[in-house]
Amino acid sequence: MNLRDLHYLIAVADLRSFVQAAERCHISQPTLSTQIKKVEDSLGVQIFERTNKKVLPTELGEQIIASARRILQEVGHINELARIAQDPLAGNLRLGAFPTLATYIFPQLVPLIKQTLPKVRLILVEEKTEQLLQQLKQGQIDAALLALPIIDDYLATVELFADEFFLAVAADHPLASKATVNPADLSGQALLLLDEGHCLRGHALQICQLNGLQEQQDVRATGLETLRQMVRAGTGITFMPRVAIRTHDEGICYLPFALPAPSRTIGLVWRKTSHRGDLLKRLGELVQTLSWE
Numbered sequence: 001m002n003l004r005d006l007h008y009l010i011a012v013a014d015l016r017s018f019v020q021a022a023e024r025c026h027i028s029q030p031t032l033s034t035q036i037k038k039v040e041d042s043l044g045v046q047i048f049e050r051t052n053k054k055v056l057p058t059e060l061g062e063q064i065i066a067s068a069r070r071i072l073q074e075v076g077h078i079n080e081l082a083r084i085a086q087d088p089l090a091g092n093l094r095l096g097a098f099p100t101l102a103t104y105i106f107p108q109l110v111p112l113i114k115q116t117l118p119k120v121r122l123i124l125v126e127e128k129t130e131q132l133l134q135q136l137k138q139g140q141i142d143a144a145l146l147a148l149p150i151i152d153d154y155l156a157t158v159e160l161f162a163d164e165f166f167l168a169v170a171a172d173h174p175l176a177s178k179a180t181v182n183p184a185d186l187s188g189q190a191l192l193l194l195d196e197g198h199c200l201r202g203h204a205l206q207i208c209q210l211n212g213l214q215e216q217q218d219v220r221a222t223g224l225e226t227l228r229q230m231v232r233a234g235t236g237i238t239f240m241p242r243v244a245i246r247t248h249d250e251g252i253c254y255l256p257f258a259l260p261a262p263s264r265t266i267g268l269v270w271r272k273t274s275h276r277g278d279l280l281k282r283l284g285e286l287v288q289t290l291s292w293e
Contacts, residue, residue: 003075005039006068008032012048013065016055073139081275088278090119095283096135096144100194100224101163101266102126104243105145108290116286120279136271143270143280145287156272160287164263166254168231168240175237176253190236192227228252242292 011021012032022029040047047061057065083091093113097105106124113122125132125141132144137154150157167186169175175185227238232251241264245254268284270276 001039001042003072005035006072008035009039009047009065009068010072012036012055013057013061018055077139084275084279087119088276089117089282092121092123093143093276093279093283094123094125094141096125096127096132096141098129098132098146099126100241101145101147101243103224105287105290109287112286112289113283117279117282133269136269139271142274142276143268143283145266146269148265148267150267150269154272155269156274157267157269158284159265159267160284161266162263163241163243163266163292164256164261165239165241166245166256167237168228169237169253169255170231170234171251171253173234173237173253175255178255180258181255182258186237192230192236192238194223194227245292 008021008025011024012018015021015024018033018036019029022032025032036048043064045060045064046058047064049056049058080091096102102124103126106126110122110124113120125135125144127135129146132141132146133150133152133155135141136144145160146157148157148159167175167181175181175189178185224240224244228240228244228249230236231238239262240254268280268287270280274280
């Protein structure tokens with residue numbers, strides 16, 4: 001068995017198809033099937049159950065495939081260590097961020113990294129917080145921009161900036177004329193929030209609970225841009241982080257809250273065992289130079 005065979009096993013496990021796995025591995029389907037069978041014969045176990053319609057790993061096969069993933073991850077880690085040793089500020093950087101941040105921070109961050117760290121190849125991942133944390137622990141990404149706090153003994157964090165919340169209302173809304181808003185101003189208002197799984201929804205619900213506000217239960221959105229359009233249409237009001245605010249946004253007013261204003265803390269999160277410390281430090285510094293005005 002060699003590393004190539006491990007790639008074959010993982011491709012079949014991921015795609016549940018010898019045909020599609022062969023395409024991914026750029027070999028013929030008979031060659032792939034023969035090689036998988038050789039691996040099974042050498043081990044004396046069945047890794048995959050095969051029928052005319054589907055391919056499924058056996059119970060033991062699942063364990064073997066999990067080991068194969070760890071082995072290839074470690075091989076990749078070795079290669080990455082060698083590249084980093086040659087130039088700590090070069091190579092692939094797999095960076096994640098959750099949707100209500102990624103949409104607004106990545107467009108600014110990418111050209112900045114390209115300009116200041118030209119040897120870095122940035123690979124961006126936009127996922128919800130729980131998926132990003134899982135990918136971090138599994139070594140699928142190098143770091144993530146997340147809302148703090150993140151409590152995990154395996155992960156390190158550093159605060160980068162505070163992202164203040166504003167109240168977004170339609171231009172003709174009764175609150176639009178106010179210079180600042182207080183929690184009492186929101187009583188009885190139709191509050192729009194994101195769907196389950198978004199960390200911004202959690203932050204907004206905390207604000208609601210602290211101030212006795214109620215969510216509009218029959219209306220939820222999957223993204224901030226949808227919420228923005230719903231506010232513009234007069235469907236309700238919502239909380240909007242500073243990073244997502246547009247200076248000249250026709251039909252919407254963004255009102256600051258009276259102090260102390262609610263906010264979320266954005267930080268950089270990475271594995272404590274990571275050897276990318278120099279690059280991650282530089283990345284954090286670049287994020288802190290971004291402007292949200």
